[in-house]
Amino acid sequence: NAGVTQTPKFQVLKTGQSMTLQCAQDMNHNSMYWYRQDPGMGLRLIYYSASEGTTDKGEVPNGYNVSRLNKREFSLRLESAAPSQTSVYFCASSEVGSPTEAFFGQGTRLTVV
Amino acid sequence: DQQVKQNSPSLSVQEGRISILNCDYTNSMFDYFLWYKKYPAEGPTFLISISSIKDKNEDGRFTVFLNKSAKHLSLHIVPSQPGDSAVYFCAAANFGNEKLTFGTGTRLTIIP
Numbered sequence: 759n760a761g762v763t764q765t766p767k768f769q770v771l772k773t774g775q776s777m778t779l780q781c782a783q784d785m786n787h788n789s790m791y792w793y794r795q796d797p798g799m800g801l802r803l804i805y806y807s808a809s810e811g812t813t814d815k816g817e818v819p820n821g822y823n824v825s826r827l828n829k830r831e832f833s834l835r836l837e838s839a840a841p842s843q844t845s846v847y848f849c850a851s852s853e854v855g856s857p858t859e860a861f862f863g864q865g866t867r868l869t870v871v
Numbered sequence: 872d873q874q875v876k877q878n879s880p881s882l883s884v885q886e887g888r889i890s891i892l893n894c895d896y897t898n899s900m901f902d903y904f905l906w907y908k909k910y911p912a913e914g915p916t917f918l919i920s921i922s923s924i925k926d927k928n929e930d931g932r933f934t935v936f937l938n939k940s941a942k943h944l945s946l947h948i949v950p951s952q953p954g955d956s957a958v959y960f961c962a963a964a965n966f967g968n969e970k971l972t973f974g975t976g977t978r979l980t981i982i983p
């Protein structure tokens with residue numbers, strides 16, 4: 759029962775470096791999401807994808823890009839990391855068409871120094 | 872503008888007693904509400920949900936109450952157990968839109 763798998767689990771970047779966070783789900787869900795969690799801010803939506811080939815901005819998209827590679831995979835890219843992007847990132851997936859519960863990965867803890 | 876608010880960052884409850892976690896929302900378009908539980912170093916996991924056509928939903932020890940006129944929902948855990956110690960997030964959405972808007976979370980500590 760893999761569910762939603764995120765890699766890596768931890769990462770330290772220098773300011774200005776780039777990296778891609780990977781996410782894959784095996785539940786045949788159409789919708790996938792990227793959230794970030796910061797102290798006192800809860801979970802904020804960065805980008806989401808309602809289906810393969812479509813993506814849309816969430817609440818905090820600046821500084822990020824996404825790719826919905828296929829139905830299973832949804833990646834998040836930081837082109838030029840900034841200390842403000844230090845956060846815990848969660849990928850999630852859900853069935854399309856209704857706000858049913860989303861299933862989350864274990865998270866990626868990213869530190870930008 | 873925080874559309875979903877959890878005004879209590881933390882809550883401590885004796886084991887066996889009732890835990891009540893509260894959540895307020897401002898967007899009247901929300902018509903589906905969920906509670907998630909999160910342990911350290913893990914992703915959030917779904918706990919219980921309620922649609923706006925109901926005012927109560929139960930699942931074992933967990934009950935969610937919805938007061939639409941007050942734009943308020945609460946999660947009751949009875950009886951509270953040590954394994955319930957976690958951060959609880961309230962989330963809201965509207966049908967036809969899969970995006971969830973989360974609150975800031977409440978850290979629940981159950982005291983043995």
